[in-house]
Amino acid sequence: MLRKPVRPRSGAGFSRHTQGETVLHRRGHGRNQRRTRKGQSERGPILMSLSKRSEKFIDDGISLYNSGQIKEAVNAFKKAVDEDPDNPVAHGNLGKLYKQEGRLDPAMKCFRRALEIDPTDLDAQFELGELLVEKEMYYDAVTHFAALMEAVSEEEADSIAARIENIMERARIKLESGMLGTDVEEILEFGYYCIEQGMPSIAVDVFKKGLSLVEKQDGDKTMHANILLGMGMAYYHKQMDDKAVKHLEKALALDTSRPEPYIELSDIHLERAMVEAENGNMDESEKELMKAETYLMNSIEKGVVDNPEIYDRIGDIHLVKKEYDEALAAFQKCIDIEPEYASDYGIYEKLFNTRKEISESEK
Structure with a gap:
């Protein structure tokens, strides 16, 4: 049965998918939901009215979802977004239904928008991280889970750390199979993350992949230098100083600035x-x-x-x-x-x- 919890305050926790369950939220604490010390709304009467109408559409969307009317629920959340574009809950719930329907790109857009409105929205952070894993965008996924670790309880942080390890293992397998992808910038960022996490051997392999792509694509000198710098740093962390010096010197030759x-x-x-x-x-x-x-x-x-x-x-x-x-x-x-x-x-x-x-x- 679908749960309908009140959305937690920023930093108070986040909901997860369990056994395919989708958790929708009723209320949020986005930037347009703030109150003054006397409890008066910081929004004008028109905006406050819009917010109430938006929340009504959110309630309608949850009811429709619970009755199995997914298409109608999607439309309700769209109306909530139209009424109040700065309501992160509306964007988040819409993203969850898009994700459930397999519409991953629109779902990603919704979760990113929710985080733009409220960067402390842990639920959107988690949902976006899981979605990025599904799209095999492992580095981006890890950055979102790492952000979660800074804001949750110790018990939840341990669970997220295990999730990050699982994602890194997936990335390693993908790398070994030659299917890491062709986005050089993503490869570069993933390589640096491997260094930060104490995995220089994986980082070297990642940067080698990036280097081969840059050379094939005849990429710009700055990106080429970045890859060489990464390889140099990875070899340095592997205590292979001679190889580190070799790649760092090459990076320096390409970009002295x-x-x-x-x-x-x-x-x-x-x-x-x-x-x-x-x-x-x-x-x-x-x-x-x-x-x-x-x-x-x-x-x-x-x-x-x-x-x-x-x-x-x-x-x-x-x-x-x-x-x-x-x-x-x-x-x-x-x-x-x-x-x-x-x-x-x-x-x-x-x-x-x-x-x-x-x-x-x-x-």
């Missing part, structure tokens, strides 16, 4: 410098340190001047070299560019400690 290749290459050489120093190979450590610094300085020469990560790393290199005044200037530049980054990544603490080192060296 992006900070990421410079930063990744600098990180690789900085880590090598630290390893060599720990092993007592100070000459080799100094060479690697110089390479790391060269990449960062080259980025500035190429016009990448407003990236806080660049100056953060320049400061770190100067600290290793005990060049405290230069380190101080780099950390201050990082703060000037983006105070929020500086706060998140401990730059203020680095600045304080560097000043302390300068003070002690002057004693």
